Amino acid sequence: MEALSYAPPPPSPEAEALRTEVRAFMAAELAHRTPLARAESWTGFDPAFSRKMGERGWIGMTWPRPYGGHERSALERYVVLEEALAAGAPVSAHWIADRQSGPSILRHGSEAQKQSILPRIAAGQCFFCIGMSEPDSGSDLASVRTRATPVQGGYLVNGTKLWTSHAHHAHYMILFCRTGGAEGDRHAGTSQFLVDLSLPGIRIRPVLALTGEHHFNEVVFEDFFLPETALLGREGEGWSQVTGELAFERSGPERFLSSFQLLVELVRALGPEPSERGAIAIGRLTAHILTLRRLSRSVAGMLQNGENPALQAALVKDLGALLEQEIPEIARQLIAAEPTTQSTQDFSAVLAYTIMHAPSFSLRGGTREILRGMVARGLGLR
Amino acid sequence: MDDTARLLQSTATRLFQDHFPPAALAEAERGTWPAAAWAAVEEAGLHHAMVPEHGVAVPDALALLRVAGEHAVPLPLTETMLATWLLAGAGLPIPDGPLTVASGDVALVREGGGWRLAGLASRVPWGRHAAAVAVLAGGLVALAEKGGWTAEHGANMALEPRDDLRFDVVVDAVAPAGDGGLRAVGAAMRSLQIAGALLRVTAMTTRYAQDRVQFGRPIGKFQAIQQYIATMAAQTAAAVAAADLAAEAVADGVRVLPIAAAKARTGEAASLVAGLAHQVHGAIGFTYEHALHFSTKRLWSWRDEFGSEAEWNAVLGRHIAGAGAVRLWEELTAW
Numbered sequence: 001m002e003a004l005s006y007a008p009p010p011p012s013p014e015a016e017a018l019r020t021e022v023r024a025f026m027a028a029e030l031a032h033r034t035p036l037a038r039a040e041s042w043t044g045f046d047p048a049f050s051r052k053m054g055e056r057g058w059i060g061m062t063w064p065r066p067y068g069g070h071e072r073s074a075l076e077r078y079v080v081l082e083e084a085l086a087a088g089a090p091v092s093a094h095w096i097a098d099r100q101s102g103p104s105i106l107r108h109g110s111e112a113q114k115q116s117i118l119p120r121i122a123a124g125q126c127f128f129c130i131g132m133s134e135p136d137s138g139s140d141l142a143s144v145r146t147r148a149t150p151v152q153g154g155y156l157v158n159g160t161k162l163w164t165s166h167a168h169h170a171h172y173m174i175l176f177c178r179t180g181g182a183e184g185d186r187h188a189g190t191s192q193f194l195v196d197l198s199l200p201g202i203r204i205r206p207v208l209a210l211t212g213e214h215h216f217n218e219v220v221f222e223d224f225f226l227p228e229t230a231l232l233g234r235e236g237e238g239w240s241q242v243t244g245e246l247a248f249e250r251s252g253p254e255r256f257l258s259s260f261q262l263l264v265e266l267v268r269a270l271g272p273e274p275s276e277r278g279a280i281a282i283g284r285l286t287a288h289i290l291t292l293r294r295l296s297r298s299v300a301g302m303l304q305n306g307e308n309p310a311l312q313a314a315l316v317k318d319l320g321a322l323l324e325q326e327i328p329e330i331a332r333q334l335i336a337a338e339p340t341t342q343s344t345q346d347f348s349a350v351l352a353y354t355i356m357h358a359p360s361f362s363l364r365g366g367t368r369e370i371l372r373g374m375v376a377r378g379l380g381l382r
Numbered sequence: 383m384d385d386t387a388r389l390l391q392s393t394a395t396r397l398f399q400d401h402f403p404p405a406a407l408a409e410a411e412r413g414t415w416p417a418a419a420w421a422a423v424e425e426a427g428l429h430h431a432m433v434p435e436h437g438v439a440v441p442d443a444l445a446l447l448r449v450a451g452e453h454a455v456p457l458p459l460t461e462t463m464l465a466t467w468l469l470a471g472a473g474l475p476i477p478d479g480p481l482t483v484a485s486g487d488v489a490l491v492r493e494g495g496g497w498r499l500a501g502l503a504s505r506v507p508w509g510r511h512a513a514a515v516a517v518l519a520g521g522l523v524a525l526a527e528k529g530g531w532t533a534e535h536g537a538n539m540a541l542e543p544r545d546d547l548r549f550d551v552v553v554d555a556v557a558p559a560g561d562g563g564l565r566a567v568g569a570a571m572r573s574l575q576i577a578g579a580l581l582r583v584t585a586m587t588t589r590y591a592q593d594r595v596q597f598g599r600p601i602g603k604f605q606a607i608q609q610y611i612a613t614m615a616a617q618t619a620a621a622v623a624a625a626d627l628a629a630e631a632v633a634d635g636v637r638v639l640p641i642a643a644a645k646a647r648t649g650e651a652a653s654l655v656a657g658l659a660h661q662v663h664g665a666i667g668f669t670y671e672h673a674l675h676f677s678t679k680r681l682w683s684w685r686d687e688f689g690s691e692a693e694w695n696a697v698l699g700r701h702i703a704g705a706g707a708v709r710l711w712e713e714l715t716a717w
Contacts, residue, residue: 001581004619008626019715086711260711268707274699280692283699284650287624287643289714294623315616372612373605379588379615381602 038088054124068119108233190238451578471560479513
């Protein structure tokens with residue numbers, strides 16, 4: 001059971017010094033951001049804000065300097081992420097690029113791709129979306145049907161990607177699709193491509209969430225031409241590349257802070273001398289967050305050491321989603337409210353927002369059941 | 383962890399493995415004092431790991447309690463370490479032998495050149511086997527030696543002694559208690575024991591799911607079982623992390639709030655994991671003959687000792703509520 005005992009996060013005075021700076025920046029920049037807007041957390045899209053963070057060196061923090069990075073530690077990066085999330089900063093424009101697309105390009109990209117794209121991501125000016133899921137391929141990612149067929153000078157892509165958050169705003173998609181492989185070998189013959197979304201021939205259609213919000217999209221490729229230079233990494237190596245990408249940051253602070261603004265509003269609503277029930281509930285949620293933060297930062301330390309803590313990251317995400325989904329259920333039992341996002345009462349508005357988004361917490365980034373299956377495999381049961 | 387700490391851990395692990403197979407745990411439940419095991423503990427110096435002069439870092443000393451919890455060790459290792467901590471903090475001498483700590487309806491009153499210690503301390507862990515007891519009364523610590531009390535036997539669900547000690551004796555080793563809460567340090571220690579027991583229970587359950595064959599395959603091949611065990615693993619990892627936070631908090635001047643979080647979180651994990659473990663083990667895990675109960679009875683007992691989840695969550699929650707919403711994030715990142 002060594003996998004269940006994580007080394008403590010390494011002490012990081014530089015990270016704590018950075019925290020003061022980031023906290024002050026967030027306080028100043030977001031002084032007038034409403035609680036409801038803060039509750040959007042990392043799904044709030046704001047190119048101007050992303051650019052400001054880029055200017056401060058807070059995107060691509062751990063990347064090599066020659067590619068626009070800042071060669072800072074994983075724990076320093078962690079501080080920036082958690083301070084942004086706690087403040088409800090609108091970081092979604094650069095979030096995917098920073099978290100996984102950039103690291104994927106760093107790992108698998110050609111020199112030309114790295115030089116061309118990474119500095120722009122780090123500057124907070126280049127945004128990415130993820131082209132993995134399809135209408136018929138969600139948890140079963142290996143069953144994708146989108147295909148890139150080799151033609152003169154490149155590939156012709158046909159197929160449909162689904163979910164692709166912010167595809168309507170992004171500059172690039174990292175597309176995961178079939179390029180060959182024998183019938184019946186699902187993992188072989190897949191590849192990844194850097195798709196410039198400004199090229200003609202891509203149809204992007206909004207897919208509204210149950211709240212009516214537009215984050216998700218359906219992206220249709222019909223005989224869409226991709227030049228050879230768009231290939232990311234090695235042809236046929238898509239599966240191992242994509243599973244590596246998925247392991248990034250399953251354990252990050254966004255995996256347990258999605259309901260944080262509601263917790264803030266709950267503490268505010270209960271006041272300085274809550275009932276015994278209220279105190280116990282707040283204490284319990286606090287104990288859970290402290291524990292998750294400890295686990296999450298330990299994983300950051302492991303990533304810093306070049307380890308691949310896939311099992312540990314899955315555990316953190318599983319625990320985090322449980323906590324995030326519990327918070328609205330606990331909040332409404334303590335404070336009587338008829339939640340609606342139209343309310344002028346912050347608690348009611350944030351509660352409604354969180355309730356309606358809660359189902360997604362255990363679906364996005366790997367469903368609960370799949371993550372638990374991964375853990376079971378890691379323990380030797382599958 | 384440095385080499386000294388690693389050596390201490392491996393010594394403890396081997397010692398507990400050698401001395402406490404299931405048969406020995408059953409023997410302890412029948413009331414036999416594991417004299418040979420305690421002698422080995424004393425020889426290895428494990429029971430004095432918290433004594434400052436022994437030069438073991440506090441978190442490393444406390445880590446031994448996780449190992450003890452993992453092996454369901456029926457000895458007052460925690461209690462002796464707690465007593466040495468209390469006695470050292472008061473500048474009192476530390477006697478040999480198994481020790482424990484008592485508090486309750488007890489008073490220390492000046493009498494002649496010494497103090498009369500009188501009253502009743504309930505459910506003192508391992509009281510009947512203690513060579514001496516560190517008694518906390520009204521901000522003072524007194525050292526009472528064997529003979530200074532009468533014991534009425536009691537036990538927790540794991541049949542670990544929890545004895546009512548009635549004191550009526552004149553003692554001379556009395557001093558003001560040092561800073562830091564006894565209940566908090568005890569809670570931190572139980573958190574570590576719980577974390578160890580959780581590691582053991584999750585490992586046993588995983589092994590069982592791999593070995594037990596039904597419907598032509600190991601039951602671990604069924605998704606329902608896999609999902610249960612994955613849940614157990616997550617709760618165990620959380621508990622281990624929380625207990626580590628508690629150990630660091632004890633080392634750092636006994637910071638109460640992380641300890642509160644740890645005792646609450648480990649208690650909650652204990653509840654979930656014990657239930658799932660028995661569910662996966664099926665009927666055989668419900669028998670005395672199968673060793674699972676030695677660990678689950680401890681989980682069910684320890685989660686309510688030195689403060690339950692409700693008690694410590696209330697402590698933590700009142701603090702957070704008092705700090706207020708604007709300072710919530712600051713509080714969460716302060717420790």
